[in-house]
Amino acid sequence: MSQSKQVVIFDTTLRDGEQSPGVSLNLHDKIEIGMQLARLGVDVIEAGFPIASPGDFEAVKAVAEKVKGPIIAGLARANKKDIDRAAEALRAAEHARIHTFIATSDIHMRHKLRMEPDQVLEAAVEAVRYAKTFTSDVEFSAEDAFRSDVAFLCRLFEQVIRAGAKTINIPDTVGYATPQEYGQFIRDIINGTPNINEAIVSVHCHNDLGLAVANSLAALEAGARQLECTVNGIGERAGNASLEELVMALYTRYSIYGLDTKINKSEIYRSSRLVSNLTGMAVQANKAIVGKNAFAHESGIHQDGVLKERSTYEIMNPKMIGIFENNIVLGKHSGRHAFRERLKELGYELSDEEMQKAFLRFKMLADRKREITDADLAVLVDDERREEPEAFVLDYLQVTSGTTLMPTATVRLVSGDGSTNKVISASAHGDGPVDAVYKAIDQATGTSVKLTHYAIAAITPGEDAQGEVSVRVERDGCIYTGRGVDTDIITASAKAYLNGINKSINDNPPSRKPDRAI
Numbered sequence: 366m367s368q369s370k371q372v373v374i375f376d377t378t379l380r381d382g383e384q385s386p387g388v389s390l391n392l393h394d395k396i397e398i399g400m401q402l403a404r405l406g407v408d409v410i411e412a413g414f415p416i417a418s419p420g421d422f423e424a425v426k427a428v429a430e431k432v433k434g435p436i437i438a439g440l441a442r443a444n445k446k447d448i449d450r451a452a453e454a455l456r457a458a459e460h461a462r463i464h465t466f467i468a469t470s471d472i473h474m475r476h477k478l479r480m481e482p483d484q485v486l487e488a489a490v491e492a493v494r495y496a497k498t499f500t501s502d503v504e505f506s507a508e509d510a511f512r513s514d515v516a517f518l519c520r521l522f523e524q525v526i527r528a529g530a531k532t533i534n535i536p537d538t539v540g541y542a543t544p545q546e547y548g549q550f551i552r553d554i555i556n557g558t559p560n561i562n563e564a565i566v567s568v569h570c571h572n573d574l575g576l577a578v579a580n581s582l583a584a585l586e587a588g589a590r591q592l593e594c595t596v597n598g599i600g601e602r603a604g605n606a607s608l609e610e611l612v613m614a615l616y617t618r619y620s621i622y623g624l625d626t627k628i629n630k631s632e633i634y635r636s637s638r639l640v641s642n643l644t645g646m647a648v649q650a651n652k653a654i655v656g657k658n659a660f661a662h663e664s665g666i667h668q669d670g671v672l673k674e675r676s677t678y679e680i681m682n683p684k685m686i687g688i689f690e691n692n693i694v695l696g697k698h699s700g701r702h703a704f705r706e707r708l709k710e711l712g713y714e715l716s717d718e719e720m721q722k723a724f725l726r727f728k729m730l731a732d733r734k735r736e737i738t739d740a741d742l743a744v745l746v747d748d749e750r751r752e753e754p755e756a757f758v759l760d761y762l763q764v765t766s767g768t769t770l771m772p773t774a775t776v777r778l779v780s781g782d783g784s785t786n787k788v789i790s791a792s793a794h795g796d797g798p799v800d801a802v803y804k805a806i807d808q809a810t811g812t813s814v815k816l817t818h819y820a821i822a823a824i825t826p827g828e829d830a831q832g833e834v835s836v837r838v839e840r841d842g843c844i845y846t847g848r849g850v851d852t853d854i855i856t857a858s859a860k861a862y863l864n865g866i867n868k869s870i871n872d873n874p875p876s877r878k879p880d881r882a883i
């Protein structure tokens with residue numbers, strides 16, 4: 366067994382990862398991911414299972430031809446037909462590995478293969494011997510190894526190593542192991558296989574109990590030196606051990622493991638995005654290392670800590686894995702430190718009083734909107750600065766509308782200078798909900814303006830985007846522009862219209878300027 370301090374990263378995104386239900390990568394996708402895996406610096410790329418289909422054969426062949434650097438592996442059952450196909454697909458590879466496997470657990474041998482243990486052993490040895498006629502680099506996997514008898518496995522491994530296998534893979538195919546017992550299992554195999562030093566011990570862990578990464582790390586402590594894993598942890602059922610989690614655990618906790626990989630960490634995030642885009646498998650937001658929230662901080666106390674000293678709440682530097690996005694997310698749990706900092710980054714210098722008012726408005730918006738973007742902040746601050754005296758303020762709005770209903774709106778406005786506020790309500794029908802609102806506002810304000818232009822746009826991204834409505838209203842021959850922003854577009858429409866009306870009232874007597882566009 367190798368006592369190297371270097372861990373071989375065997376990436377099986379293109380083979381086990383592609384076995385994720387619903388995922389099918391075409392030849393171009395596989396080449397693109399293969400190229401990225403080479404940039405990422407993996408040692409081995411398992412490019413596919415060539416016997417599976419003509420498409421997979423062509424894809425493995427293309428990856429073998431085009432991707433240089435890593436070893437390119439192809440999977441084959443323990444039979445000549447599969448091995449011939451794998452060897453042919455890998456012919457152009459700079460370094461080719463044939464990865465042959467057969468199940469060794471009683472349950473698989475009896476029910477699936479319908480073979481006796483000695484027949485399985487013979488098939489395994491025969492397969493390795495045959496694969497060796499094509500390449501010196503042969504890996505043997507004992508499928509469902511963790512549920513197999515240890516003494517049988519040791520006998521089998523001894524013989525496949527004698528037949529020429531250079532890597533012995535001990536998978537937890539169904540993700541059944543727990544870290545402590547898996548570590549002990551690997552130790553027992555290493556101790557019970559006399560010629561184990563002639564091969565690298567590899568592990569391949571599935572995530573059915575969410576333990577794939579923990580089990581893989583336990584195996585390293587027991588002496589394994591190859592990790593089989595996938596980008597984003599995709600793979601059969603609940604997936605495989607996640608490459609990025611393994612690599613960053615080894616890096617971040619070097620004092621525990623003392624082991625290195627050759628992974629170029631700055632390519633981790635890019636690899637994750639590419640695999641997610643091409644497989645169509647979204648990465649869950651709270652996924653370690655590459656999830657959208659993995660380095661994001663929304664709560665004020667954490668944001669304050671991170672702004673003062675990043676290591677208060679971050680154990681890794683996101684830039685190291687290629688994440689350069691802003692990690693301070695403004696939302697309803699955020700505090701003044703983060704709010705002020707982001708405004709400073711956006712170039713806003715606000716007085717203490719402006720800051721205080723803007724922060725209060727921010728908190729109100731955050732109660733209605735999950736995440737406050739930079740665009741939201743710009744609107745908020747610009748609105749704060751642009752404020753003019755308002756003759757009428759929208760206090761309440763209710764609209765009913767639908768395919769079989771006549772659109773009806775009720776508005777309640779507050780009018781006055783603050784000391785003598787008056788509340789006015791009005792209701793109206795209209796051709797549509799916005800028309801109904803505008804007629805109700807006309808009644809409540811008692812003003813008569815003519816709407817000459819109405820436009821609506823989403824100014825911030827996402828499903829809870831803010832809508833911006835701009836209108837032009839005409840009064841006494843003058844045109845006034847109104848603007849309203851809200852997560853509700855009818856409310857934004859009402860605000861825009863009132864804004865135009867308020868300007869027309871402030872401009873009394875009319876200044877006769879043709880337009881006051883903002």
Ligand SMILES: CC(=O)SCCNC(=O)CCNC(=O)[C@H](O)C(C)(C)COP(=O)(O)OP(=O)(O)OC[C@H]1O[C@@H](n2cnc3c(N)ncnc32)[C@H](O)[C@@H]1OP(=O)(O)O
Binds near residue numbers: 477
């Ligand atoms: C744990 C793993 O991830 S193993 C890899 C799993 N991946 C895949 O199966 C994806 C690709 N697979 C395929 O495209 C198809 O299953 C093929 C082309 C490999 C085989 O297709 P078919 O010939 O139609 O067989 P099918 O898949 O229905 O059954 C598998 C056969 O292989 C046998 N078999 C399974 N594993 C092995 C093995 N390692 N060595 C030899 N034979 C095996 C089974 O006993 C069964 O044989 P039988 O037909 O005599 O009963």
Ligand SMILES: CC(C)C(=O)C(=O)O
Binds near residue numbers: 381509534536538569
């Ligand atoms: C083919 C083998 C290595 C496998 O994918 C498994 O056992 O999970």
Ligand SMILES: [Mg+2]
Binds near residue numbers: 381569571
């Ligand atoms: Mg697997």
